[in-house]
Amino acid sequence: MFCPRCKSILRPGVERGKKVLVCSCGYSSKPTDALTISEKVKPSQNVEVVSEEKTVLPRTKVTCPKCGHDTAFYWMVQTRAGDEPETKFLRCEKCKHTWRDYS
8 A cells, every 4th residue: 555645555563552554654544443554474485405516616735724724625705894805715625614705
């Protein structure tokens, strides 16, 4: 339903214990108990999760701080402001430990 004054959408409210529809312009409908609010929810679409096995990441020579292995996968993500450098994430090829490299 829309406001007859300003044509904005009316939102539910309570006035003197009765249900009313109110608008930001100050309009409120006549109090009634007959108001019902319903919602139609569209069924969500299935989202396919891409696992690490399907993703091909580049490798680099770096020592894992957890197990000492010398090869890790890496990827870059902009985690801070746009004028700052990207953060490099590394994941050990052997133990799957993940860490960040800010340099």
